[in-house]
Amino acid sequence: MTLPSTEQLHQEATRLDRSDLTLSARLLASGQVAAANTALEAVDAIAGGAESMANTIRSGGVIHYIAAGSSGLMAAADAQELGGTFSIPASQLRIHMAGGLPTSVEMPGAAEDEDEGLRNDLQDLQAKDTIIAVSASGSTPYTLAACEIAREKGATVIGIANNAQSPLLEGADIPILLATPPELISGSTRMGAGTAQKIALNMLSSLMALELGHVYRGMMVNLRADNDKLRARAAGIVTRIAEVDTDTAQSALETADGDVKPAILIAARGLSLAEATERLNATNGILSTALEI
Numbered sequence: 001m002t003l004p005s006t007e008q009l010h011q012e013a014t015r016l017d018r019s020d021l022t023l024s025a026r027l028l029a030s031g032q033v034a035a036a037n038t039a040l041e042a043v044d045a046i047a048g049g050a051e052s053m054a055n056t057i058r059s060g061g062v063i064h065y066i067a068a069g070s071s072g073l074m075a076a077a078d079a080q081e082l083g084g085t086f087s088i089p090a091s092q093l094r095i096h097m098a099g100g101l102p103t104s105v106e107m108p109g110a111a112e113d114e115d116e117g118l119r120n121d122l123q124d125l126q127a128k129d130t131i132i133a134v135s136a137s138g139s140t141p142y143t144l145a146a147c148e149i150a151r152e153k154g155a156t157v158i159g160i161a162n163n164a165q166s167p168l169l170e171g172a173d174i175p176i177l178l179a180t181p182p183e184l185i186s187g188s189t190r191m192g193a194g195t196a197q198k199i200a201l202n203m204l205s206s207l208m209a210l211e212l213g214h215v216y217r218g219m220m221v222n223l224r225a226d227n228d229k230l231r232a233r234a235a236g237i238v239t240r241i242a243e244v245d246t247d248t249a250q251s252a253l254e255t256a257d258g259d260v261k262p263a264i265l266i267a268a269r270g271l272s273l274a275e276a277t278e279r280l281n282a283t284n285g286i287l288s289t290a291l292e293i
Contacts, residue, residue: 004163006136006189008182016184028184028191035180035192038162039199045176046200049158050207052130052174056156057092057212061128064155066146068098069107070190071134071160071197076101078201084230086209087222096121098142115145122146127154132204134197135159136189138166147171160200162193176200213286216241221287225258234260241287242268261287 010031016024039046056063065075076095082088095101096118125131131150135143138161147168150157159172162180169175178196183189209215214222219241225234231253237260238249244267252267253260262276264287271279276290283289 004137004166005180005182006162006193007187009186010182010184013182013184013186031181031184031192032195035178035196036199038178038180038196039203042176042178042200043203045174046203047207049130049132049174049176050204051211052156052158053132053204053208054211056128056130057088057208059128060092061126061130062092062094062124064094064096064122064125064129064131064146064150065134066096066131066143067134068140068142070194071136071140071143072097072101074194074197074201075132075134077198078205082205082209085220085223086205086212086214087224088209096146098140115142118142118145119149122149122153125150125153125155129153129155130158131155132158132160132201133168133172134161134201135166135168136162136193136197138163138168140168143168144171158204160197162189162196213284213288216287221260221264222285223260225253225260231258234258234263238263238267244268261285261290265290 012027015027053063065079067075076097079093079095082093083090131146133143133147144167147157157172158174158176159168160176160178161168162178164177164179169177178200180192180196183191185191214220219237221237223230223234225231234253235246235249238252239246241264248267252263255266255273256263261280262273265271265276265279266273268291279290279293
């Protein structure tokens with residue numbers, strides 16, 4: 001029986017040796033680069049997944065991240081960044097991790113085989129929702145159970161796995177195969193597989209934000225400046241896009257209560273907050289269109 005790729009032994013694995021940590025470090029780095037490159041083979045599927053996510057947010061639905069173990073940590077990291085980066089409402093995001101998010105350094109290993117309580121956690125799932133199910137093996141029981149529930153309710157399933165022809169990919173509406181090579185430390189999928197998963201998740205959420213109009217010329221224009229770091233970043237964004245000085249940008253941000261999109265319209269077009277808001281509503285929040293009116 002052929003082992004899945006995530007469990008096979010890497011052809012360079014025996015070169016890892018405590019007598020030469022520099023060589024071992026080079027091997028590990030090369031393994032990470034090879035894993036990262038697998039995302040390039042999945043761009044079409046990733047773009048399709050991002051479109052589904054954007055449709056869910058537009059329709060008032062919820063994006064559910066579902067995973068176990070190190071895949072769960074990758075998924076949670078992506079979900080927890082979306083509020084601060086793109087102002088995606090917390091009410092439209094959920095994280096479901098087998099055993100719950102860890103509160104200590106110990107991971108609940110056995111929990112990935114259990115799905116008790118999952119149906120209750122997903123009882124409000126709707127057809128307009130999207131679930132992102134992540135599993136290196138593509139056969140984690142917790143993740144597969146969530147996908148079955150999602151199919152029953154008509155929700156869209158984005159499946160991310162590192163093994164071809166795995167149950168998760170075969171049952172997903174949008175399968176994303178990240179065909180990473182075997183791990184340098186056999187079975188340690190927090191390494192290459194985890195790296196590829198994080199890249200794919202970053203791409204999904206960033207492309208979703210792009211589709212929603214939350215990215216303009218490479219800048220995150222839907223952030224709300226509610227701390228010193230973000231206030232400085234927001235002022236720089238308004239300054240560049242509106243082509244105004246820093247004082248004008250900061251004044252516009254104060255008027256807009258830290259919201260970057262209306263602040264740009266206020267600074268660039270001399271609008272009131274009410275006028276800027278009305279224009280953004282009329283253009284579905286697409287800044288490029290609002291600037292052209």
